[in-house]
Amino acid sequence: MNCRECEQVLQAYLDGVRLPARPELAEHLDQCSPCRELHQAGQHLVSGLQKMPLLEPSLLLTERIVSAVRTQRRQRLQHRQRWLSLAAAVAALVLLPLSAVLLPRAPDRGTSEMAQSKPVLADLPQPSAAPSLNEQVEEARAAMTRLTNRLSEQARVLWEAAGPVELPPVDLLPDVADLEPPLHPAAESLQKARAGVSAGWQTVANSAQRAVSYFVREIPDLPN
Amino acid sequence: MEEEVPLVQRCLRGDGKAITALVERFQTEVFGLCVRLLSHKQDAEDVTQEVFLRVFRSLHRWDSTRPLRPWIMGITVNRCRTWLSQRARRPELVDYLHEIVISRPADDSAELIREIQTALADLRVEYRSVFVMFHEQGLPYEDIAAALDRPVGTIKTWLHRARLEVLERLRQRGMITEVGHELS
Numbered sequence: 001m002n003c004r005e006c007e008q009v010l011q012a013y014l015d016g017v018r019l020p021a022r023p024e025l026a027e028h029l030d031q032c033s034p035c036r037e038l039h040q041a042g043q044h045l046v047s048g049l050q051k052m053p054l055l056e057p058s059l060l061l062t063e064r065i066v067s068a069v070r071t072q073r074r075q076r077l078q079h080r081q082r083w084l085s086l087a088a089a090v091a092a093l094v095l096l097p098l099s100a101v102l103l104p105r106a107p108d109r110g111t112s113e114m115a116q117s118k119p120v121l122a123d124l125p126q127p128s129a130a131p132s133l134n135e136q137v138e139e140a141r142a143a144m145t146r147l148t149n150r151l152s153e154q155a156r157v158l159w160e161a162a163g164p165v166e167l168p169p170v171d172l173l174p175d176v177a178d179l180e181p182p183l184h185p186a187a188e189s190l191q192k193a194r195a196g197v198s199a200g201w202q203t204v205a206n207s208a209q210r211a212v213s214y215f216v217r218e219i220p221d222l223p224n
Numbered sequence: 225m226e227e228e229v230p231l232v233q234r235c236l237r238g239d240g241k242a243i244t245a246l247v248e249r250f251q252t253e254v255f256g257l258c259v260r261l262l263s264h265k266q267d268a269e270d271v272t273q274e275v276f277l278r279v280f281r282s283l284h285r286w287d288s289t290r291p292l293r294p295w296i297m298g299i300t301v302n303r304c305r306t307w308l309s310q311r312a313r314r315p316e317l318v319d320y321l322h323e324i325v326i327s328r329p330a331d332d333s334a335e336l337i338r339e340i341q342t343a344l345a346d347l348r349v350e351y352r353s354v355f356v357m358f359h360e361q362g363l364p365y366e367d368i369a370a371a372l373d374r375p376v377g378t379i380k381t382w383l384h385r386a387r388l389e390v391l392e393r394l395r396q397r398g399m400i401t402e403v404g405h406e407l408s
Contacts (some may be wrong), residue, residue, distance in 0.1 A: 011384050014387055037395045037400045038388075038391055038392075038395060040395075040399075040400040041391040041392075041394040041395045041399055041400050042387075044336060044394055044399045044400070045340065045387070045390060045394060047333070047336070048333060048336040048337050048339075048340045049340070049359050049360070051333045051337060052337055052340070052360065053337075054252075054256075055252075055255065055256040055259050056252065056255075056258075057251060057252070057268075057269055057272065058269065061255070061269055061272065061273070062244065062247055062248055062253060063252060064269075064273060065247050065251065065272070065276045065277075066240070066243055066244050066247055068273055068276075069243055069247075069277060069280045070240070070243075070277060071246065072277055072280065073238065073280070076281075089227075100260060117335075131275065140288050154262055177238055188268040
């Protein structure tokens with residue numbers, strides 16, 4: 001037996017493999033001092049490892065970890081909801097102008113009223129019966145408001161219809177222990193998501209209306 | 225003991241009792257490995273908490289066809305390595321010279337245990353991780369390989385080298401009393 005084979009026997013012993021006694025091993029250890037010392041150290045190592053005390057964390061560590069995990073789950077859920085709201089708002093900003101341009105203009109109540117009013121205005125005796133600029137601006141403002149509200153409502157309906165697809169993954173549902181008992185976790189999460197999305201859409205609609213109002217106010221009154 | 229897959233599914237649903245059960249099941253092993261790799265009890269507790277935060281954050285990505293234990297131990301080793309690299313950049317804050325984290329045994333094995341601990345602390349992180357997982361936590365080669373994402377052959381090589389380094393230190397420190405020739 002050489003030193004390499006002797007080391008392999010030692011590694012097998014430290015692996016927990018118990019080999020039968022081999023005369024050639026004893027003969028080699030008698031002649032090779034480094035291998036003999038290594039084997040003796042190996043026996044001490046096994047003995048020492050068996051006596052190594054178990055390392056225990058402090059008693060409060062479990063509670064501390066569980067508390068941190070719960071906090072992390074709540075923060076991730078809130079973070080996800082904020083991103084959903086922001087994504088909905090961004091989508092609205094992109095889709096609303098596109099919808100106004102690309103969608104065919106459906107005859108709505110406002111336009112039909114305008115169409116019906118034209119013959120009436122034409123029947124007026126004054127030759128200068130054409131609407132003034134202020135009236136046209138007012139009509140445009142009303143039409144823009146109706147269009148914005150209609151698109152917002154359509155988008156909200158679409159979002160609600162697609163809501164279950166965008167549900168957060170199961171692991172992000174709120175902690176049952178932290179919720180009121182009557183509420184189902186999935187229902188609670190859906191309600192929060194809907195509230196966030198509705199708030200986002202409301203903000204967009206309000207912004208659009210304010211922009212139109214500001215635009216109208218900035219136009220100076222003109223003589224009729 | 226509850227099966228791993230149902231326990232994980234309950235954790236994913238936010239079941240508080242399941243979360244506590246999972247932490248209690250693995251925290252001693254995670255903490256033990258952290259202590260050995262970091263040589264500091266307070267750091268080990270902090271990293272243990274970080275490990276479980278990472279575990280629960282990534283639990284939905286766990287491959288349920290594989291055992292949970294090696295996956296968690298792999299996260300533990302990675303967090304410890306990150307912590308060690310961060311600690312190396314701020315050595316002036318705390319004296320990390322191997323805080324004694326265990327009470328010494330009363331018998332004459334105290335010297336031997338201290339020498340083993342010192343030898344372990346001097347090993348490189350990969351060798352130390354493998355040594356602790358095999359000899360202190362009883363993980364088989366396959367689980368250690370899964371935890372460290374290395375081939376089994378590499379794990380065996382690392383463990384053999386780690387043992388030789390530890391044995392060499394014990395030999396140099398005189399831990400070689402005559403015990404006979406046969407290993408039994």
